[in-house]
Amino acid sequence: MDIFIILYYIINMSLNYQKYLQIIKESAIDLSSLDFLYPWDKVMVSLLLIESKDQPGKKIILPKNQDLLKYLKRMHLQEILKELAYIEEAEFDSVEVPEHYNLNLQELSHCKYRDEFDARLGHFLGMFLNFGMELNDAKLATAIVGELGNNVFDHNLGKWPTDVSGCIIAAQNFPKLKKIEFAIGDPGIGFLGSLKAAFPELDSDIKAIKKGLAGNTGRIGENRGNGLKYIQSWTIKNFSGMLTIHSGGGVVEVSEEKTSEYQGIKILGTLAQFVIYYK
Amino acid sequence: MIVEVRKFGNILNSRPSGREAVLISKQIINGSKDINEIALDFNGVEVITPSFADEFISGIKLLYPSSKIKIVGMENNPVIKEVLDSMEKDKDS
Numbered sequence: 001m002d003i004f005i006i007l008y009y010i011i012n013m014s015l016n017y018q019k020y021l022q023i024i025k026e027s028a029i030d031l032s033s034l035d036f037l038y039p040w041d042k043v044m045v046s047l048l049l050i051e052s053k054d055q056p057g058k059k060i061i062l063p064k065n066q067d068l069l070k071y072l073k074r075m076h077l078q079e080i081l082k083e084l085a086y087i088e089e090a091e092f093d094s095v096e097v098p099e100h101y102n103l104n105l106q107e108l109s110h111c112k113y114r115d116e117f118d119a120r121l122g123h124f125l126g127m128f129l130n131f132g133m134e135l136n137d138a139k140l141a142t143a144i145v146g147e148l149g150n151n152v153f154d155h156n157l158g159k160w161p162t163d164v165s166g167c168i169i170a171a172q173n174f175p176k177l178k179k180i181e182f183a184i185g186d187p188g189i190g191f192l193g194s195l196k197a198a199f200p201e202l203d204s205d206i207k208a209i210k211k212g213l214a215g216n217t218g219r220i221g222e223n224r225g226n227g228l229k230y231i232q233s234w235t236i237k238n239f240s241g242m243l244t245i246h247s248g249g250g251v252v253e254v255s256e257e258k259t260s261e262y263q264g265i266k267i268l269g270t271l272a273q274f275v276i277y278y279k
Numbered sequence: 280m281i282v283e284v285r286k287f288g289n290i291l292n293s294r295p296s297g298r299e300a301v302l303i304s305k306q307i308i309n310g311s312k313d314i315n316e317i318a319l320d321f322n323g324v325e326v327i328t329p330s331f332a333d334e335f336i337s338g339i340k341l342l343y344p345s346s347k348i349k350i351v352g353m354e355n356n357p358v359i360k361e362v363l364d365s366m367e368k369d370k371d372s
Contacts (some may be wrong), residue, residue: 114293121290125326139326139358146292146328154294154330215369223337224294227329230365238361 020044020265027052028059035065037072039170040244040273042108043185046080046168050187051268053084053164060088073097075170076107083110084164103130106171106182113166114153120169121146131173131180133278140234141180141276147227148184148272155218156188161268178278185271191247194218205250206261213245213254231274239276246271280311284335284352285323292326297334304335305342314346321359322352332362 019041023030029048031037037045045060052058060081063069072078073095081089106127111117124145128138152167164187171182188194191208195218202208213232217225232254235241242255247270251262284291287300308314317339321327340348353359 114295118290118292118296121292121326125290136357139356140361142290142326143328143358143362146290146326147330150293150328150330224330224333226333226366226369229369230329230362233365234361 017262017264024048024265027055027057028061030061031063031068032061034063035068037068039106039172039181039183040271042072042075042077042170043168043183043271043273044246044267045077046108046110047185047187047267047269047271049080049084049086050162050164053086054162058086060086062088062091069095070097074099074102074107075105076109080108080110080168104173104175106169108168108170110168111149111166112164114149117149117153117167118146121149127171128180131278132175132178133180137238137278140238141182144231144234144274145182145184147231148274151227152184152186152188152270155194156186159189159193160187161189162187179275180278181273181275183271183273185269187269190268190270191245191250205248206252206263207250209245209247209250209252210259210261213252235274235276239274239278241274241276244273244275280308280314280316281318281320281351282307282339283323284319284321289324290326291324291331291335292328294330294334297331298338300331300335301338301342304339308343314343316347316349317343318349318351320352321350321356324352324356324359327359327362329362329366332366336363336366 029045049060073092074097078089078092111120121142125138125142128141133141149167167184167186169184173180191212192202192205195208195211196202198218198220199211202211212228215226215229232243235243236256242253244253246264246267249264249266251264253260282304308317350363353363
């Protein structure tokens with residue numbers, strides 16, 4: 001991978017941390033000064049909305065930038081707001097956006113149950129093909145999505161911290177770069193919450209993420225846990241891509257060249273993203 | 280004895296589905312006279328995840344320890360080969 005792409009991601013990660021610190025203001029999520037939201041950002045905002053949904057005075061301040069507002073409506077942010085009972089959902093009523101079918105976008109979608117997620121996998125296969133991937137690459141990318149979703153439901157079953165369960169998904173194709181960003185987040189117990197039972201010595205989110213990436217599971221007495229290892233390997237080896245996992249307050253990013261770790265804002269659950277480059 | 284895996288779906292994903300597929304396969308296999316060799320035929324399957332594959336293949340092997348379990352029909356689908364090869368490599372390491 002190009003050194004400039006790596007530098008771009010390092011700078012971007014640091015900017016992201018600053019950006020999220022700026023948008024979280026007590027019980028308000030302030031998007032007013034932003035000009036664009038990547039899939040990662042949209043899922044992150046959704047997780048923040050879930051986290052503060054029961055707080056008195058909860059509020060989201062929508063972007064001033066009208067293009068971004070239209071884009072967020074097209075990405076169905078208002079559906080998430082409606083589900084979580086944010087009154088700002090009504091602000092989208094006056095935003096007019098034709099619901100054109102855009103082959104380069106996957107709208108924000110919340111799969112509350114495993115069956116709902118499984119049923120969407122066929123749609124994701126079609127989405128990767130529409131993005132311009134070759135059939136076998138699209139199948140492998142779908143397997144990556146499937147495995148990421150499996151982790152969400154396998155590790156949080158019976159343990160969801162709030163009354164919101166499931167995973168939130170967003171994706172976008174950047175055709176000029178032949179790059180796809182696919183983000184999937186869940187308001188669950190996170191890596192540390194999942195692995196702590198089997199590895200009580202774990203004392204940080206970053207260590208827990210790295211333990212999970214190495215093929216370990218928190219399910220005591222069960223021979224499983226390699227899924228994330230395969231996802232990592234396929235993302236890097238087959239797509240020259242990058243896998244980023246933000247769980248609790250830790251962020252780990254894995255590419256062919258290196259593994260980076262950062263302290264991020266503290267979130268409820270986990271946000272994972274794979275960035276892949278296609279032929 | 281051939282188990283046509285595509286009958287469980289062309290996109291095979293979760294561990295619960297894998298477990299259910301093992302239970303159904305057991306009904307099919309037990310009705311056969313020849314279980315010395317069990318072929319799991321992946322022809323027609325488009326996508327398989329490691330979770331399903333692990334649950335399904337390990338489950339069949341556990342149920343029929345004295346049978347020869349053969350994986351067939353993945354020649355035309357590099358993705359299935361990739362998933363199963365990754366799992367195999369992992370067991371060897």
